[in-house]
Amino acid sequence: MGLFLLKRLLTLxxxxxxxxxxxFSVLELLPGNVAQVILGDSATPESIAALEAKLGLHRPALERYASWIGGWLRGESAVSTSYDTPTATLIAERLQVTLPLAVLAMMLTVACAFAMGVYAAAHHRRWPDVAVMTLSQLGLAVPSFWLAILLILLFAVKLQWFSAGGFPGWTEAEGGGWWPGIKALLLPAVALAAVQAAVLARWVRSSVLEVMREDFVRTARAKGLSRRATLWRHVLRNAMVPVLTVIGLQFAFLISGTVVIEQVFVLPGIGRLVFQAVANRDLAVVRDVVMLLVAMVVVVNFIVDLLYAVIDPRLKVART
Structure with missing residues (x-):
């Protein structure tokens, strides 16, 4: 186990x-002068040179890359040119919206997908299976931003059960609270979870059907175990191995895929931050946000690899 963990850490x-x-290289290759874009066409050469010196653009690229990485290792981040605030502070503030939104969307995704997938597999080639597959196909065909607009029109405009956008905050001092905060994130989470639940439901169904054809399942049934008991005691645990990979990838996607949904619902999250940073040519924010999203994807995959050993005992035997 120690060698396995070490290899995964080195890979990470x-x-x-x-x-x-x-x-860093891709952002360096972007055309145009960053200082010129920030100051505008009417800026003088002296002011452009002064801003380049302030941003460190006059230094060689390799030196700026080492300074960027070294700053994060020391717990220091660059300063945003748009907000005049350290990027770590901006990201931490926006993660208070994006992370709960991604977690809530992932919970809805897993709950709906497992209910639909297991139900379809238990009624294979019958009308419930056809209904679930049709519904999942519809979920795959509907864009999340279009579904978000429909949810706003129905639940915010017509029924007025939810607000059409904005985020009140997590504390009463900010004018909100935990329930108003959850309520503000519920419609965006549903819009994000719809497509992901459709994808995951198909994986759950396929994985459960594949495991149900294994010899140990037939043996359990021959010993007198009911179909439901066999499904919940033996099939689901073995079917979780490929499904867990999809769940990990989906959670990483939900964190990085909130850009459009946060724009639709006007949520002050990571997606809205990076959108505004791109519009303002704030490369420090763009670079740090993209690096954070990549790190989240890599860390989630690392956690999924470690969970394999807990779920699948065959991996323990192989390493032993």
């Missing part, structure tokens, strides 16, 4: 280093 670190170099 190597991936992060490669990703950071790629992100």
């Amino acid at each position: 670190l190597a991936t992060l280093v490669a990703a950071s170099a790629l992100i």
Whole structure:
């Protein structure tokens, strides 16, 4: 187990280093002068040179890359040119919206997908199976932003059960609270979860059907175990191995895929922050946000690899 963990950690670190170099290089290759874009066409050469010196753009690219990585290792981040605030502070503030939104959407995704997938597999080739597959196909075909607009029209405009956008905050001092905060994130979470639940339901159904054809399932049934008991005691645990990979990837996607939904619902999250940073050519914010999203994806995959050993005993035997 120790060697397995060490290999995964080394792979994680190597991936992060490669990703950071790629992100920095891509942003360096963007056309145009950053200082010129920030100051506008009427800026004088002297003011442009002064801003370049302030942003460190006059230094060689390799030196700026080392300074960026070294700053994060020391717990220091760059300063946003748009907000005049450290990017770590901006990201921490916006994660208070994006992370709960992603977690809530993931909970809805897993709950709906497992209910639909297991139900369809238990009624294979009968009308419940056809109904679930039709519903999941419809979920795959509906864009999340279009569903978000429909949810706003129905639940915010017509029924007036929810607000059409905005976020009140998590504390009463901000004018909100935990329930108003959850209520403000519920419609965006449903819009995000619809497509992901449709994808995951198909994976759950396929994985459960595949495991139900295994010999140990037939043996359990021959010993007198009921179909339901066999499904919940033996089939689901073995079917979770491929499904867990999809869940990990979906959670990482939900964190990084909130850009459009946060724009539709006017949520002050990571997606809205990076959208505004791109519009303002605030490369420090863009670079740090993209690096954070990549790191989240890599860390989630690392956690999924470790959970394999807990779910699938065959992996323990193989490593032993």
